[in-house]
Amino acid sequence: MRPAYSEKLMDHYEHPRNVGRFDQADPAVGTGAAGTPQAGDVIRLQIKVDASGIIEDACFKTYGCGASIASSSLVTEWIKGGTLDAAMAIRSARIADELSLPPVKIHCSILAEEAIMAAVRNYKEKHQE
Amino acid sequence: MSSRPVYLDYSATTPTDPRVVEKMVPWLYDQCGNPASSSHVYGWEAEEAVERARAQVAQLVNADPREIIWTSGATESDNLALKGAAGFYAGRGRHVVTVQTEHKAVLDTCRHLEREGFEVTYLAVPPSGLIDPAAFQAALRPDTILASVMLVNNEIGVIQDVAALGRLCRERDIIFHVDAAQATGKVDIDLQSLEVDLMSFSAHKTYGPKGIGALYIRRKPRVRLEAQMHGGGHERGFRSGTLATHQIVGMGEAFALAGAEMAAENGRIRGLRDRLWAGLSAIEGVYLNGDADRRVAHTLNISVDHVEGEALMMSLKGLAVSSGSACTSASLEPSHVLRALGRGDALAHSSLRFSLGRFTSSGDIDFTVDLAARQIQRLRDMSPLWEMVQDGIDPETVNWAGAGGRP
Helix, strand or coil, X not given: CCCCCCHHHHHHHHCCCCECCCCCCCCCEEEEEEEECXXXXXXXXXEEECCCCEEEEEEEEEECCHHHHHHHHHHHHHXXXXXXXXXXXXXXXXXXXXXXXXXXXXXXXXXXXXXXXXXXXXXXXXXXX | CCCCCEECECCCCCCCCHHHHHHHHHHHCCCCCCCCCCCCHHHHHHHHHXXXXXXXXXXXXXXXXXXXXXXXXXXXXXXXXXXXXXXXXXXXXXXEEEECCCCHHHHHHHHXXXXXXXXXXXXXXXXXXCCCHHHHHHHCCCCEEEEECCCECCCCCEECCXXXXXXXXXXXXXXXXXXXXCCCCCCCCXXXXXXXXXXXXXXXXXXXXXXXXXXXXXXXXXXXXXXXXXXXXXXXXXXXXXXXXXXXXXXXXXXXXXXXHHHHHHHHHHHXXXXXXXXXXXXXXXXXXXXXXXXXXXXXXXXXXXXXXXXXXXXXXXXXXXXXXXXXXXXXXXXXXXXXXXXXXXXXXXXXXEECCCCCCHHHHHHHHHHHHXXXXXXXXCCHHHXXXXXXXXXXXXXXXXXXXXX
């Protein structure tokens, strides 16, 4: 079985962008996770939001297959520099499309979408005044 | 890095030894006779070559050449042995015993026997992968007619005590089949002393060509089989079909070389295996699968904690290895062998099988250790689970279903 992965996916897998960790306790940071180890994938995605509500930085750590790692890496690039609303508007289909995910890997793009949602939700929960 | 990956998948198949290829080639050109043609010199020469090869195969396992039957490979040998014996001896009973860690060629054939009305016991194994003879004995019943246990496991390389198991079968008049596809050239096999009735062999795991194998069928005490392939009555009626002279000559030569070179080769490969394990075991969270002592020198199956299987395989594209995979991603099947050892269900680890052979060099091993160490570290550095482990949190204790903001 030769892997049916696109060049773009392989590039993100081999040179993942924005791998890292922010301080979860920092009020400017939102942290979200998706997936379970039992199912083979865990994505943790973090955003750092500036005073004007722009995502000034984003990072991830992912346990999972090549498609999960690439999906995580891709969305951190997409959400950096944008608004929270723009981040929330990212749909899994767009991720799957961009990386040409094979059908058995669609769930990886769904996890990436869920991780963004969870991170934004976590940030908003910290700023409910 | 060379353009082709380093080949460490000898348990999947071995390259054909160039000395074997050389012996095979004339039988594809002018020496074109059918070994069954008894009316001319082409046939006589081919028949002589086939019988010479039969003697070479018999010699490696200390059997009589008349006890060796040619087949297309170990899968066919397993099928002929199990279906053939079950069919012939069905009048005595309808119970069969085998082991959960057997090759699919045995397990799937046993499933077929179940559909034919036989009852099959699939014995569990402890984490060592080694069958406890007492547990085996306990599974034998008055209506047991057949048992099948492999000599060397293809995934983890452990060596079963077929001498003890054979004795238990012989005492009870149970036909004992052993799949030795992974054993020839790696362990000594003496069918004069082993109480084994049927033994399967493959050429391509021992530097011979693919598409040829053999089945040992004991003459004293005589073992009977129902043929599974009908036709011209070749191989004394056990297996019809024109003999593939070139393949047979190749298998004979490969087994002769195995006999001549086994002792020296195993010593060299053991040294390489030890060097590989010294390097891999220095990596945190790497475990050996299967018994550490009762194993062949050629196979090393490891589990790596907190690294996902497919990602690991992708990162090792400079290596041709098997994922013994316990990984849960959709594209990789968990291995039934590792599951049987109790390693398949643990959280978040993946497995690799390295198998070494005749053409493996110490440079290959050093390259492998260096690459594996770097890539395992790289994947862990981007894993939230590994981060938890470093922070002293066991991911197994986390309630993942309600994780929400975790980790």
